[in-house]
Amino acid sequence: MPEKPSLDRRDFLKSAAVTGAAALDFTPARALVPAAIPPLPAQAAAPAQATAPIPPRETDPPATVELLTTDRPGGDFMVDVIKSLDFEYVAANPGSSFRGIHESIVNYGGNAAPEFITCCHEESSVAMAHGYFKAEGKPMAVLCHGTVGMQHAAMAIYNAYCDRVPVYLMAGNTLDATLRRPGVEWAHSVQDAAAMVRDFIKWDDLPISLPHFAESAVRAYKIAMTPPMMPVLLVLDGGLQEDPITSEINARLRVPKLTRASAPQGDSGAVAEAARLLVAAQNPVIVADRAARTPAGIARLIELAETLQAPVINQGGRMNFPTRHPLNQSANARQLVANADVIIGLELTDFWGTVNASRDSLVRTSRSVVKPGTKLISITALDLATKGNYQDFQRYPEVDIAMAADAEATLPALTEACKRLITADRRTAFADRAKRLAEAHGAALERARADAAYGWDATPISTARMTMELWGAIKNEDWALVAESGIMSDWTSRLWSFEKHYQSLGGSGGAGVGYGAPAAIGAALANKKRGRLSVTIQGDGDFLYAPGVWWTAAHHRIPLLAVMHNNRAYHQEMMHLQRMANRHQRGITRANIGTSIDNPNVDFAKIAQGLGVHAQGPITNPNDLGPALRRAIEVVKRGEPSLIDVVTQPR
């Protein structure tokens, strides 16, 4: 790294003050704090009029040579470090508190790896990074103001936290109060920028030097990517980004090596005991939620299920298991759980809710839905990281074996342990079980097809019809359902054939509305280079949270087919209001107040068009849907986003 003439920020400002700000009697902080406090200058006590300085003229020679430029600011070194972490993109709504690193990214870094993705809202930046990770398997960086940007981003950060997704956050801030520009920079400065999100991120730091930044940047990446994965945050001081790199600091700069931590595996004794229970069980059930972090996770889960010929219930936090595999018994979950003698839960959000039912009535009640004596085995990395304030950890599950470990990493050892215990008798029993399960799988699929036929020609369009029109249009492509916002009666998982890890990415995590559109666009960005046809089912309420993200999709030419599930309501909340009104015997004629999105109906196609996105609709006749999809797919195949507004049944 070449050494450059350097002057630290305070020296630079001192010089500036001498030449430019003498009339304001501005004295830099450093000049006021020498080794011993000097006496005040004599003229300071004299009458102002008698000693008023004469302002320098522009033609006057400068008292000293004022340094106005540098070609090696701190932000450049930050980019060196960030590049070493192999980020493809950094998403941000531009902000002055990170203008230094922004400029270094686009100029010094060449706006490549990472490339700057322009967002219109910090919630969009973070949710894009959230969706991107689940499609790509590595994090996206996000830049935002430490104050107003972090406030906007907070809900999306919470979603990522609940969904165990690493997002690499960097927030700008100006620490030195004596160097802040008057006005806005004060409003955009904070003592502890991470404080407002610390409850729902995994780690944060506030580097006070560039070497400190380098270590913390690499450490943050390692922490974020170790299960349980979660967002991390670095707060970047404005001076650290903008000030020239001094020769003294330059001598200390190096980019630390990143060594990823291996995922924690289950204790060998616990694995052996779990295998013993599973092999001996008459009716074992495997339940998976965020189990398959990578493509290998799906293969490992298939291997365990086929080794045991045990049913798999996919709760959908990740792709986990192919929908058309005969051991996929998600449609028969209730019956299987009720009859199980051993249930193993892999990275479940809610193990308690898997084995209990609760009722939202005037008196809230709950009951176990498993047989007495059913053995429960849990493998989840969440047991390694818990926080107390936000309550996403659900009720306490009373399990028999709890492995504080990553499920995907533990599956190979568990499967091998099972294989070692399988006798000829058990193999025969497994084969019988496999036959029964295959029949049940086929029956469930037929039942889903029969159910989908009801209301097929209805207006508003049935969600089953919309789902199958979409399936007909994409099933022969290399497709990926990157998000599904709004409740669609599980038609996609019941009727589509999901096989590959990128075809289903799970939900928002924290159920914070507004995830769907930006997460879909982030995942589509990851899929773009691979030529996949990214598809999202887009809720109307979700669309309206931060619709500027559609401009981001158009601006960066992110191909995505968005089909709207537009039921013209915050329908879940409408149902909650109905529940309250009925409970209070008042009827539901006013349940639409505050919950419907009509009068006027929102013209989503027009909004999307205004943001530069090809759009059609509103479509109310189901027969118009097929041709609209064909037109939209042509646009997406050209590399652009396209949206179809479909007016749908509620669910």
Add this chain to the structure above:
Amino acid sequence: MKRLLLLALVLSAAVASHAQTPQRPAAATPAPAGNADEGKKLFVSVGCYQCHGYEAQGSNATGPRLGPRPMAFAAFSRYVRQPSGQMPPYTVKVVSDSDLAKIYGFIQSRPDPAKEIPLLKP
């Protein structure tokens, strides 16, 4: 409190099986005559559509399919008044017996789906 809980558990168990099999053979007692067109309006205005869809086609997420061959009216009425699952209760104060009969008439009038739908073929 314990008795309430026990009652709720029993009812909850009952509806769990009920929700899986929403359609039952009609009882010998004929359903009261209910105007289906008026029933259609009521089906929307009192909010049945919110969980069961505008065509009573149902959703596995919120409420089962109700038509075209609903359970016997007596059982239907009993469940609407005193549901044992997640469904909110509709008392007489909210939906009169005659309005309930009209809603039932609408559910009965739902058409069977087409036999052959190409997009639903394996």
